[in-house]
Amino acid sequence: MDWKLKPAGDFGLSLRERLGSLRRELGFLGTATHWCWREIVRLYLRVFHRLRVEGREHLPEAPFVMIANHASHLDTLTLASVLPLALVDRIHPIAAEDAFFTSFARSAFAAFAVNALPLRRRATKRTDLGTLRARLTEEELVFILFPEGTRS
Amino acid sequence: MTLDTAWSFAFANPVTGWIVLGVAGALVLAAVVIAGLSLAGRLAPPLRRELWLRLGSWCLLAPAMILPILAGRVWVIAAVTLLGLACLGEYGRATGLFRERFTTFMVVLGILAVNLAALDHWYGFFVALMPLSCGFIAIASIPFDQPRGYVQRVALAVFAFFLFGAALGHLGYIANDANYRPLILMLLLAVGLNDVAAYVVGKTLGGPKLLPGTSPNKTLSGALGALVITTVVVTLLAGPIFVGTQMEALPLRIGLGVIVSIAGQFGDLMLSSIKRDIGIKDMGVAIPGHGGVLDRFNSLLLVAPAVFHYVGYIVGFGLDQPTRVLF
Numbered sequence: 001m002d003w004k005l006k007p008a009g010d011f012g013l014s015l016r017e018r019l020g021s022l023r024r025e026l027g028f029l030g031t032a033t034h035w036c037w038r039e040i041v042r043l044y045l046r047v048f049h050r051l052r053v054e055g056r057e058h059l060p061e062a063p064f065v066m067i068a069n070h071a072s073h074l075d076t077l078t079l080a081s082v083l084p085l086a087l088v089d090r091i092h093p094i095a096a097e098d099a100f101f102t103s104f105a106r107s108a109f110a111a112f113a114v115n116a117l118p119l120r121r122r123a124t125k126r127t128d129l130g131t132l133r134a135r136l137t138e139e140e141l142v143f144i145l146f147p148e149g150t151r152s
Numbered sequence: 153m154t155l156d157t158a159w160s161f162a163f164a165n166p167v168t169g170w171i172v173l174g175v176a177g178a179l180v181l182a183a184v185v186i187a188g189l190s191l192a193g194r195l196a197p198p199l200r201r202e203l204w205l206r207l208g209s210w211c212l213l214a215p216a217m218i219l220p221i222l223a224g225r226v227w228v229i230a231a232v233t234l235l236g237l238a239c240l241g242e243y244g245r246a247t248g249l250f251r252e253r254f255t256t257f258m259v260v261l262g263i264l265a266v267n268l269a270a271l272d273h274w275y276g277f278f279v280a281l282m283p284l285s286c287g288f289i290a291i292a293s294i295p296f297d298q299p300r301g302y303v304q305r306v307a308l309a310v311f312a313f314f315l316f317g318a319a320l321g322h323l324g325y326i327a328n329d330a331n332y333r334p335l336i337l338m339l340l341l342a343v344g345l346n347d348v349a350a351y352v353v354g355k356t357l358g359g360p361k362l363l364p365g366t367s368p369n370k371t372l373s374g375a376l377g378a379l380v381i382t383t384v385v386v387t388l389l390a391g392p393i394f395v396g397t398q399m400e401a402l403p404l405r406i407g408l409g410v411i412v413s414i415a416g417q418f419g420d421l422m423l424s425s426i427k428r429d430i431g432i433k434d435m436g437v438a439i440p441g442h443g444g445v446l447d448r449f450n451s452l453l454l455v456a457p458a459v460f461h462y463v464g465y466i467v468g469f470g471l472d473q474p475t476r477v478l479f
Contacts, residue, residue, distance in 0.1 A: 003301030005430055008245040014437050027241060027250045028260070089253070 009135070019107035020097070022117055022131045030112050031089045037113035038088060041081040053082050062087055062140045070146035076114065079144050092117045093144040094132075121149060162222045167334035167393050171341055172222070175214050182207050206441035213439065213448070221336050225327035226271065228336065232324035233267040236316040238445045239453075242436040243316070246426070249308045258285070258292040262313045266321035272478040273328045273470060282318050286310050315453050322460035323452065328470035334393045338386065339412065339459060343451045346382045346416040353377025367424040375417055382416070383409030397467045404466060408459065415458040416451040423450035 009023030018024055026034055045051040066083075068075055076093045083091055095116035101107045110116040119128065135141055163169045186203050189195050195203070220227035240259060244250035262285030269278035289309045293302065323339075326332050354374025362370040386409030387402070394400050399408070423446060427433065436444025460469065 003304040004248060005304075006248045007430060007432060008248070008250065011245055011432070012434070012437065025251075027245055028253065028256050029241075031253055 016104065016107075019104070019111045020101050020118055022128055023135070024111060024117065026089055026112070026115060030115075033112045034115045035088055038081050041077045045078060045081065051078065051082070056082070056084075059083070062090055062142050063136045065136070065143045065145055067145055067147060070148050070151045072151065075146070076116075076144060080114065083142065087142055089115070090140065091115060091142045091144065094119050094146075096121050096149075117143075162333060165331060165334040165393060167389055168222075168337060171334070171337040171389075172218055175218065175341070179207070179211060179214065182210075202441060209439050209441050217340055218337070221327075221333055225332065228327035228332070229267050229271045229324035232270075232320060233263065235445070235449060236263045236267070236320045238438070239316045239320070239449065240312055242438070242444045242446045243312055243426075246430055246432060246435055247308050249305065249312065252293065252305045252309070254296070255289060255292045255305050255309045258289045259309050259313045259317070261285075262289065263317040263321075266317045267324055268478075270321055270325040270328065273473060273475045274479075275325075275475070278321070278325060282314075285313050285317065289313060319453050319457045321456075323456040326456075326460055326469060328473055330470070330473060331393070334389075335463070338389045338393065339455060340452070342382050342386050342389075342409075342412045343416045343455055345385060346378045346413050347420065347451060349381040350374040350378035350417065353381070363421065366421055366428055370421075378417060379410065379413045382413035385409070386412050394467065399463060399467050408462060411458050411462055412455055415454040419451040419454040422454070423447070 008025045008027070010018045010021045010025060013021055066079060068079060076095070080091050080093055093114055093116045095101070095110055095114070095118060097118035097120045100110040100114075100116060101118045107118075110118070117132070119132075132143070136143060163172075186195075186200070186207060190200050217231075220231040237260065240256075240263065241250075244256055250256055262281065265285065266278065266281050269275075269281060290306050292309075293305060323336065326336055329335070350370065351374065354369075354371035354377070357371070357373040357377070359371050359373040361368065362372050362375050383406060387405045390405040390408055391400065394405070399405065423435070427435065434443030435446040438445050439448055442448050463469065
């Protein structure tokens with residue numbers, strides 16, 4: 001990728017605005033907290049659930065959108081934690097804004113631990129999808145998406 | 153040390169007390185003036201809000217800057233470390249350097265190491281860290297085998313380390329001198345005054361622009377006015393600070409004032425150049441009414457090493473203090 005003198009997508013926003021922004025990019029500290037959270041989840045899954053991953057070799061090169069059914073909140077954490085480490089700061093679960101971005105504490109957790117991007121259910125603007133699509137391809141991201149929109 | 157002796161120790165030099173009282177007085181006076189103008193209905197609501205916001209920020213910033221200086225050298229160096237890291241954070245997000253995680257990590261390590269050397273009062277290591285850190289920054293991303301953008305990311309990172317580690321670190325190193333309090337307070341005051349003087353004189357006298365491509369609002373008259381005012385203030389305050397030393401000589405004190413003013417103005421213009429190149433107005437939103445941390449402290453970045461080596465050449469820093477105090 002060519003180098004560009006380009007500020008962070010959420011540059012100039014306050015912390016509160018950054019948390020709920022679709023253009024959020026984790027900085028140095030954010031990446032560190034996200035990475036720690038990922039390692040905690042991996043350890044938990046290995047110890048308590050003896051998680052086994054099959055078919056990892058079928059993953060395409062980033063960018064890609066990972067689609068899954070949604071049985072529990074563990075789905076997001078599991079999928080995000082088993083994707084290759086090289087993608088660690090490029091994986092964004094797409095999360096319901098009305099569930100995960102309602103308070104400052106929730107938003108901070110969703111942003112700095114899970115690295116989730118918020119989507120307004122039933123009120124998504126066309127520009128929101130455009131932003132997500134542009135970021136996906138330009139920044140070679142990975143989105144984890146649950147099309148059911150809620151847990152099945 | 154009892155509170156009484158600690159107090160008299162911190163305020164041993166009269167300039168320390170003058171500056172602390174002066175700043176407190178200026179804040180109270182500003183509050184009275186703004187309140188008076190507001191009550192008289194002379195301020196439009198947006199301007200009134202802006203002025204209170206700026207004053208409120210100063211009421212937090214001033215103690216955050218003054219208290220570590222009064223508290224002791226460890227606090228000064230800790231504050232300088234945090235300031236350097238905060239500046240790096242803003243610079244990284246503005247330039248895009250933050251996407252280069254490992255290279256950024258090397259800059260963080262460099263900033264921590266420089267301040268550790270200052271804390272240890274180990275000048276040899278403090279100086280050695282400039283080539284060493286730049287070397288580590290240069291090799292950090294090589295093992296990833298991605299040469300595209302190599303020059304840009306190394307150049308940005310070395311520039312960041314120079315500004316927020318090597319240059320700013322001198323401010324903390326000054327605290328190794330027994331008489332550091334009045335000097336650092338004067339530098340902070342003079343650098344702030346330099347900005348205000350340039351603005352006020354420029355607005356009052358007008359005239360040709362200084363460097364319109366870099367900073368459209370700065371005028372030549374403002375730059376010269378700031379040079380005169382800052383030099384006079386520094387020359388006057390440096391007398392009692394350096395009493396009984398070679399630096400007491402008038403020409404040397406005038407030289408100090410000129411260095412503070414010119415280095416301060418170039419620090420400001422340097423940040424303007426960075427912002428113009430990227431196409432942004434402020435470096436962040438950390439300080440309401442001011443912009444980012446870098447927007448507030450840009451002038452200090454070049455002043456710290458310039459003053460350190462000027463004063464260091466003439467009278468030295470901390471020569472009577474123990475060295476290698478940590479290891």
